[in-house]
Amino acid sequence: MKYRLIDLFCGCGGMTLGFVHPRFCGAFESVFALDNDAAAIESYRANFGSHAFHGDVEGWASGERAASIPSADIVIGGPPCQGFSLLNKQRRGDARRALWEPYMDIVACSGARVFLIENVQGLLNTPEHEGIRARAEALGFQTSSALLNAADYGAPQTRKRAFIIGWKDSLNDAIIFPPRPSHAASDASGGLPRRRTVRDMIADLPEPEDYDIRDVPPPLDLHFRRKPTATSLRRYKAVPPGGNRFDLQRNAPEITPRCWIRKTSGGTDLFGRLWWDRPSVTIRTEFFKPEKGRYLHPEQHRPITHREAARLMGFPDEFIFKGKKIEVARQIGNAVPPDMAGAVARTIADALAARARKAA
The missing domain is CATH 3.90.120 (DNA Methylase; Chain A, domain 2)
Structure with a gap:
């Protein structure tokens, strides 16, 4: 049995790939995906199936559509990063900064035990970051945040991204976050493989x-x-x-x-x-x-x-x-580099498996 995954703001599916493909993790199956980029949704469907939908997350977060959101073990996604990016000179007042709110609404209605938000590093120093943590706590999640470098996890790219993970109390002793790096610079110690070039x-x-x-x-x-x-x-x-x-x-x-x-x-x-x-x-x-x-x-x-x-x-x-x-x-x-997503996916899969063994 595989864990059920929902991907919001899914793009073409880089983060989904890290969770579902055996090369990266393989412990999850995608059951629902959503993005407002029509071409990206066509790519997602070509790789993962017809359960990907073109539309805005706000339209699925309440009303009749919310009732059709499938149950899931985890919700993942990256609200549009331009709202927090230092490259966006108009980021103050950018409506995309508030899209974490309908994201969390879908986390709630899906019954997920874990959620994962990915964004540019600027997210970590914003009121929105605190808002996400407060909403998560109100829904019964504990949270942790970290800035990860994709090159440390096997991606051939020095891409620094912010991750916020939330989990229900039943997983408290099992979640290890951030995941331990799998690769290191060539002059680093520890016996890790060198970063891919x-x-x-x-x-x-x-x-x-x-x-x-x-x-x-x-x-x-x-x-x-x-x-x-x-x-x-x-x-x-x-x-x-x-x-x-x-x-x-x-x-x-x-x-x-x-x-x-x-x-x-x-x-x-x-x-x-x-x-x-x-x-x-x-x-x-x-x-x-x-x-x-x-x-x-x-x-x-x-x-x-x-x-x-x-x-x-x-x-x-x-x-x-x-x-x-x-x-x-x-x-x-x-996209989120699949190698980076896979590193986070493996630690979440391990936590879910450990919880299942404990409950058996």
Whole structure:
């Protein structure tokens, strides 16, 4: 028997994958999922089944629809992170900051024994964090919060994310949170495997050829490149291994954007190259634009492809993405790395199993 899982704000299903796939955990089955991104829901259905719905969480948190929410052992989800992100200059008053409230309503009506909220690290220092903990306590949950780095759990990416876990009293002696890291930097002690690197994930891929999603088997279906302008290509060539926009300015000031020349500090990842022998930087939704971050290939003169980004997020090649190029990029960048989700999933599964043995 597998534990029943509900995923809210599910996206394409990166966090679900970490819970249900045997490669990551495998102790759970998805019984209900919800997101307001139609393309992401198509991807979720393609990978996990027809029980995923396109809609807003507020519409399912009360009334007749709430009555149709299935029972579950756990509710997981990441309310939209833009409401808490430091990149969102308008985050004060952002309505997305309040979406934890209908999330907790669904936790209550599902009868779940555990819930898990994932978000950007900014969540931990907000009134909303305290609100979540207070609502959880009122529903009979104890809670714990932690900031985790995906690279510490086998994901090939240094992505720091906030997690809030809640559990009913019956699991109090069994929950271990945060989970112990499974990987470490190469110079760390403790006998753990080294963190996975960009080289580990994408070095085997050939140079991309086409500028579109192709109807070919993975991994080449998402392995396409943009057609750069002559100026863009010159800019790529001016950035050495491990370099960034400051190298562009030194090597080719005549084609460096004036706003970058005026900005003499910060932004060290902009127009940067990934390092072969380190985990990737955080993969965001516009990884195909090097002006948005360190997204140039370590050697080739181009941004990383959709396939490379998916691998750097930890998605297996067989995972199915639906939608247009921009829609797929958004799904990849918004996902929770499955390796990170799997680490949390295993500790929750162990707690549920220990409780079952104690009750037997």
